[in-house]
Amino acid sequence: MKREIPLFLTAAVGLFMILSFFVPHQAVSVPADFLQQSAIIIVAFGIVLGGANLLRVNLEAVVRRQPGWTYKLVLIAGLVVTVTLGLIEGRDFQAAGTRSTWIYDQVYSSMSSAMFALLAFFIASAAFRAFRIRTTEAALLAVAALIVMMGRVPLGGVLTAGLPRELRVETLAQWILDVPQNAANRAILIGAALGVMATGLRVILGIERSYLSGED
Amino acid sequence: MQHRAGLTAAVVLVSLLALPARSQVTAVSGAPLVVVPEPAAAKPPVPAPVPGALQAPRPARGLTWKDVPDDAGRAVELSWESSPDDGTQLVDGYHLMRSESPGGPWTLVDSVTAGVATCRDQSTSLRRDLAHFYRVDAHGPGGVTPAGSVTGPAIASSQWFNRTRWSVLLLTMLFFGFVLFFIQSVQGEGGKPFLRRIPGIDAIEEAIGRATEMGRPVLYVPGVQDIDDMQTVQALIILESVAKTTARYETPIKVPVSYPIPFTIAQEMVKSGYVHAGRAEQYDPESVQFVSPEQFAYVAAITGVMMRDQPGAHIFLGAFFAESLLLAEAGYATGAIQVAGTANADQLPFFVVACDYTLIGEELFAASAYLSGEPKLVGSLQGADLMKIVIILLVVVGCALESFGQHGLTQWLATQ
Numbered sequence: 001m002k003r004e005i006p007l008f009l010t011a012a013v014g015l016f017m018i019l020s021f022f023v024p025h026q027a028v029s030v031p032a033d034f035l036q037q038s039a040i041i042i043v044a045f046g047i048v049l050g051g052a053n054l055l056r057v058n059l060e061a062v063v064r065r066q067p068g069w070t071y072k073l074v075l076i077a078g079l080v081v082t083v084t085l086g087l088i089e090g091r092d093f094q095a096a097g098t099r100s101t102w103i104y105d106q107v108y109s110s111m112s113s114a115m116f117a118l119l120a121f122f123i124a125s126a127a128f129r130a131f132r133i134r135t136t137e138a139a140l141l142a143v144a145a146l147i148v149m150m151g152r153v154p155l156g157g158v159l160t161a162g163l164p165r166e167l168r169v170e171t172l173a174q175w176i177l178d179v180p181q182n183a184a185n186r187a188i189l190i191g192a193a194l195g196v197m198a199t200g201l202r203v204i205l206g207i208e209r210s211y212l213s214g215e216d
Numbered sequence: 217m218q219h220r221a222g223l224t225a226a227v228v229l230v231s232l233l234a235l236p237a238r239s240q241v242t243a244v245s246g247a248p249l250v251v252v253p254e255p256a257a258a259k260p261p262v263p264a265p266v267p268g269a270l271q272a273p274r275p276a277r278g279l280t281w282k283d284v285p286d287d288a289g290r291a292v293e294l295s296w297e298s299s300p301d302d303g304t305q306l307v308d309g310y311h312l313m314r315s316e317s318p319g320g321p322w323t324l325v326d327s328v329t330a331g332v333a334t335c336r337d338q339s340t341s342l343r344r345d346l347a348h349f350y351r352v353d354a355h356g357p358g359g360v361t362p363a364g365s366v367t368g369p370a371i372a373s374s375q376w377f378n379r380t381r382w383s384v385l386l387l388t389m390l391f392f393g394f395v396l397f398f399i400q401s402v403q404g405e406g407g408k409p410f411l412r413r414i415p416g417i418d419a420i421e422e423a424i425g426r427a428t429e430m431g432r433p434v435l436y437v438p439g440v441q442d443i444d445d446m447q448t449v450q451a452l453i454i455l456e457s458v459a460k461t462t463a464r465y466e467t468p469i470k471v472p473v474s475y476p477i478p479f480t481i482a483q484e485m486v487k488s489g490y491v492h493a494g495r496a497e498q499y500d501p502e503s504v505q506f507v508s509p510e511q512f513a514y515v516a517a518i519t520g521v522m523m524r525d526q527p528g529a530h531i532f533l534g535a536f537f538a539e540s541l542l543l544a545e546a547g548y549a550t551g552a553i554q555v556a557g558t559a560n561a562d563q564l565p566f567f568v569v570a571c572d573y574t575l576i577g578e579e580l581f582a583a584s585a586y587l588s589g590e591p592k593l594v595g596s597l598q599g600a601d602l603m604k605i606v607i608i609l610l611v612v613v614g615c616a617l618e619s620f621g622q623h624g625l626t627q628w629l630a631t632q
Binding site: 025068125126 | 286287288289344374375376377378381384385388391392395399442443444446447449450453456475476477479480485488502505506507510511512513515516520524538541542544545546559561564565566568569570576577578580581582584592593596597599600603604607
């Protein structure tokens, strides 16, 4: 029963949600909306489990003085302070001028932007490796990338301004993006969409049931 | 038994869809169009023009409504003839007003700029199957002029079938039919069906083996999306096979997770993998950790694990966005063997560049069938392959028809 009931619920809800895609009538759309809202509420409850795990694992590391325990202490302090302030400030904790907003804007946003900014350096190092021409495929990649990059900057346009329009670097760059790149992109998307549908069908019909865990 | 149940469910689904399709014609054709003159008492007084000042625009006319078809009765489409002053400085735009009676009180529903003569009322306050009356007011620097008449009663009604989705329904049924057929036939034949080699999936075991030789843990990242993304579901399904292998090799696994629901499922999957490998006692509940749903906080935590714990293998499977290269490059710097897979086409180049093996798009969804080798799962892959042939044929035929100026197939495939 521990497996049959979840399997039945998955099949019933899954088929009903597929039905709701085709039937807009309120007899179907209203319960479908309710199910989606319920999912959001269930996920919100799940955050308690996640928070509890975060606290337990990191507190244990601090108590045992594991390597890097001071960072974990900062994490716990950040978690406790932010949650406490949010609880004190109540429903308006996201309003302008609250301490919660200050923490988000001044601490979290800055650190998040710093992480994102690292991407510029990582792109440079990854591009350096990718453009080393060792095989035919790598050569094609490097040539295509060079054309697209030159086609996106004014220098490319200036260098090829004397050529017929069809041979200018910006025209070639746009062709690479619109034709070969777009075709490959769509092929990947169609394959992935079919994979998504096949996985969904396997889960709905109970063929894929490993997510129910191995215990009966 | 499961397949019979699956087929029955499919038949029930078809029956349910066929019933509403028959009854929706009456629902659409029943919408009346009545223009009701606005009672004189409801008209606001028009101020007398001040010499030298801009005058209020002349009113818009001919307001008509139409129930938006193929929806849940949550929208009404309105169109009108613009004010004769439209195009001059006298008109800034139009306010669409709604009331439950021809005499008001009126509520502002939406506004459009000058030159626009249609508007769709899809506000949350619009009630299905309830009579509403509409008025359009032209406004400008000189003031607001209500229309000379109101239109109504406009009723938004819901339909039993979205007619623009016939093509999706038929192709979905065809696809489901293919999958069920191949699952049935594979079961009947017995034995293991042929599957082409997917180097990226084979590399997962190689990566775990290398981590074992180095005496280091394996890091498994199931993407940055919640459980409502099918890539996350697939990543969690594959996690069981990976955990089973790490259990067999007696290598620790670390799974940082970004959302609470995938976190609880990931715990179950890792535990299940250890149980299936016969090493239940080696399962470490702390191997799966909840980190943060915030994208870059999650990245910071994982790169920290990479630098501190120096895992021998990094496996990134699931939905990834800007963090793909941050993770893969940080992982590359540690010298670990890296296997990645995602259906987010924009992130694939980053993984291809920085990882040793990459599962591209559909290969991610084939991984669980590939790893388990279970005939029923492999049958679903064959169904998907046949559907790809149908899509390729549709693309070729569609291109040919479009080249000859025939747009019927393209229009039939377009959905709303």
